[in-house]
Amino acid sequence: MEVFFSDMTPLTLALCLMVALVAGVIKGMVGFAMPMVMVSGLSSIVGAEWALAGLILPTVLTNLWQALRQGRAAAWASVKRFRVFLLCGFVTLVASAQLVRVLPANVLLLMIGVPVVIFALIQLFGVKLRLREDGHHVVEAGIGGFAGFIGGMSGIWGPPTVMYLTAINTPKRDQMRIQGVIYGLGAVALLGAHVGSGVMRAQTLPFSVALLVPALAGTWLGFQVQDRIDQAAFRKATLVVLMVAGLNLIRRGLTG
Structure with missing residues (x-):
């Protein structure tokens, strides 16, 4: 441990493990927000590169677990059902990754945060924004494309995905399960990208491995809560987390 984390004090490592635990609990309860929680928390403790490396393996494995909780057949059915969303998101993610240096980061964060907060507030105040579950592939393609577009530049594709799934009353x-499938495929792509970029390397890999235990433990705890709450409570918890995430994105966009 001292060899792998020679630059970290025991307190620093303990705080990082606590961030992973909290992120896991939220992930297990509502199915998303782990990258946002971990990036926000870890980057205030360690460098941004270490924060990014640290979240990669917990994100991959918790999404795999989430996607497969009802079995492989159910996960594959989700892939087929949301193939338009996934395909459009993948295409725009690849394309937008080339635009990272063109669009200012604060503008991108505001583009994500403002509509997310508006959507969450409208829903929390009882205004029902609904889409039919079938027959709207154009809308699905548009939202999937937007999620991929912002994901390619920021690594954040959760809020638009949750907005869409909430609007079709999933x-x-x-x-x-669907969130686990969508985010899991994205997380695998993120892992591959950052093995190539050098963010995930021999020095940072043990840190990401260390965060796996609290992240998985937190996710298990969150699953226990999520399994015991009804659809209405789950929807409200999802919207609250979505609003907090959106406000944090706006804060980051305004403060630079």
Whole structure:
């Protein structure tokens, strides 16, 4: 441990493990927000590169677990059902990754945060924004493309995905599984990209491995809560987390 984390004090490492635990609990409860929580928390403790490296393996494995909780057949059915969303998101993610240096980061964060907060507030105040579950592939393609577009530049594709699944009134168990599938495929792509970029390397890999234990433990705790709450409570918890995430994105966009 001293060899791998020679630049970290025991307190620093303990704080990082606590961030991973909290992120895991939130992830298990509502199915998303782990990258945002971990990036926000870890980057205030360690460098941005270490924060990014640290979240990669916990994000991959918790999403895999989430996607497969109802079995491989159910996960594959989600892939087929949301193939338009996934395909459009992948295409725009690859394309927008080339635009990272063109669009200012604060503008991008505001582009994500403002509509997310508006959507969450409208829903929390009882205004029902609904889409039919079927027959709207154009809308699905548009939202999937937007999620991929912002994901390619920022690594954050969760809020638009959650907005869409909430708008089509996805049942709780299905929404958790679908989010796991969508985010899991994105997380695998993120892992591959950052093995190539050098962010995930021999020095940072043990740090990401160390964060796996609290992240997985937190996710298990969150799953226990999520399994015991009804659809209405799950929806409200999802919207609250979505609003907090959106406000944090706006804060980052305004403060630079």
